Amino acid sequence: xxxLVTGGAGYIGSHTCVELLNNDYELxxxxxxxxxxxxxxxxxxxxxxxxxxxxxxxxxxxxxxxxIFNENEIEAVIDFAAFKAVGESVSxxxxxxxxxxxxxxxxxxIMQEHNVKKLVFSSSATVYGNPASVPITEDFPIGNTTNxxxxxxxxxxxxxKDLYNxxxxxxxxILRYFNPVxxxxxxxxxxxxxxxxxxLMPFITKVAKGELPKLMVFGNDYNTVDGTxxxxxxxxxxxxxxxxxxxxxxxxxxxxxFIYNLGTGTGYSVxxxxxxxxxxxxxxxxxxxxxxxxxxxxxxYSDPTKSKNELNFQTKKSLDDMCKDAWNFEKNYHK
Ligand code: NAD
Ligand code: UDP
Numbered sequence: 001x002x003x004l005v006t007g008g009a010g011y012i013g014s015h016t017c018v019e020l021l022n023n024d025y026e027l028x029x030x031x032x033x034x035x036x037x038x039x040x041x042x043x044x045x046x047x048x049x050x051x052x053x054x055x056x057x058x059x060x061x062x063x064x065x066x067x068i069f070n071e072n073e074i075e076a077v078i079d080f081a082a083f084k085a086v087g088e089s090v091s092x093x094x095x096x097x098x099x100x101x102x103x104x105x106x107x108x109x110i111m112q113e114h115n116v117k118k119l120v121f122s123s124s125a126t127v128y129g130n131p132a133s134v135p136i137t138e139d140f141p142i143g144n145t146t147n148x149x150x151x152x153x154x155x156x157x158x159x160x161k162d163l164y165n166x167x168x169x170x171x172x173x174i175l176r177y178f179n180p181v182x183x184x185x186x187x188x189x190x191x192x193x194x195x196x197x198x199x200l201m202p203f204i205t206k207v208a209k210g211e212l213p214k215l216m217v218f219g220n221d222y223n224t225v226d227g228t229x230x231x232x233x234x235x236x237x238x239x240x241x242x243x244x245x246x247x248x249x250x251x252x253x254x255x256x257x258f259i260y261n262l263g264t265g266t267g268y269s270v271x272x273x274x275x276x277x278x279x280x281x282x283x284x285x286x287x288x289x290x291x292x293x294x295x296x297x298x299x300x301y302s303d304p305t306k307s308k309n310e311l312n313f314q315t316k317k318s319l320d321d322m323c324k325d326a327w328n329f330e331k332n333y334h335k
Pocket of ligand 2: 179198199200201203215216217218219228229230231270293296
């Protein structure tokens, strides 16, 4: 089966491409390298010993999408291509809506023209806003997003629901990721943010490497086990496998529009993550408690029951693995 992966050179996309190739899918990757680099493509080949077709370009380019669908018998699409920096989305909302919403409208238009109606879409736990309780199930209310990035995901979810209502021959899986971290065990691909990282794990690895002096822990007065924020960290390889499970679901008997949380179901605090990183990697992380980051919430973790029951998806990797693999990649990267 031939799959188009948009944003396949990115963090989650590259790990998913590895799992797809390992499962004998044929791949066409589209990426404009706005947040990734060309080496990733070689590293995907190194890990899998398999090849794929690649197009460099922007998903906003309808002609390019048309060419890709004309030149390849695409049967399904996994769409990762988007901007994802929450803070930046506040200062550049138009760029975010353009890149995260307009592009998928182009994609859906061309998919319709070519009668390709299977789509896996990268959404986020951010659509739940500040949940009334945890763990979060898929039927929790969504909305009240606090930044344009989150709102862009909410908008695309709505677009996909409207599309499915208009034509239920579409098969769509909306995957709401919790906090993806870690890297492939080879150390060849991983999270390589351009500039100063916003997220916790890449910040920790930069401090461990000595590229940043100190981690600022945003608040220790939350209503959690030790006062620091609690999140559901999921190893990126487990997350990638979730996409294979979702594709299998779309290819099977139960067609329709499905929404799944992809998380482990367990929350860890910032201090627990630091402690685990220090222990498994035998390295000290310099940190300081500071004020809360605006918009942050106490706790966010998934109830993974639905994806377990319906996708047969169960995470295998522990927080130890996440910390080990994240550090292994950081050490390897730009040595
Ligand atoms: P990433 O930035 O590493 O990957 C995105 C890839 O898409 C990059 O390679 C980038 O160059 C490419 N891209 C962006 N806009 C493009 C365009 N218009 N045309 C072609 N290529 C384009 O991000 P990621 O962490 O791998 O995230 C993948 C998806 O998952 C995104 O949709 C993101 O919003 C979503 N998501 C990520 C997280 C997370 O914490 N990483 C959490 C929830 C959801
Ligand atoms: N965090 C922190 N310092 C940082 C980055 C993040 O203390 O430099 C905390 C943040 O407040 C949250 C957790 O780490 O409690 C995860 O934050 P991240 O930005 O990685 O993901 P989020 O869940 O906010 O999307």
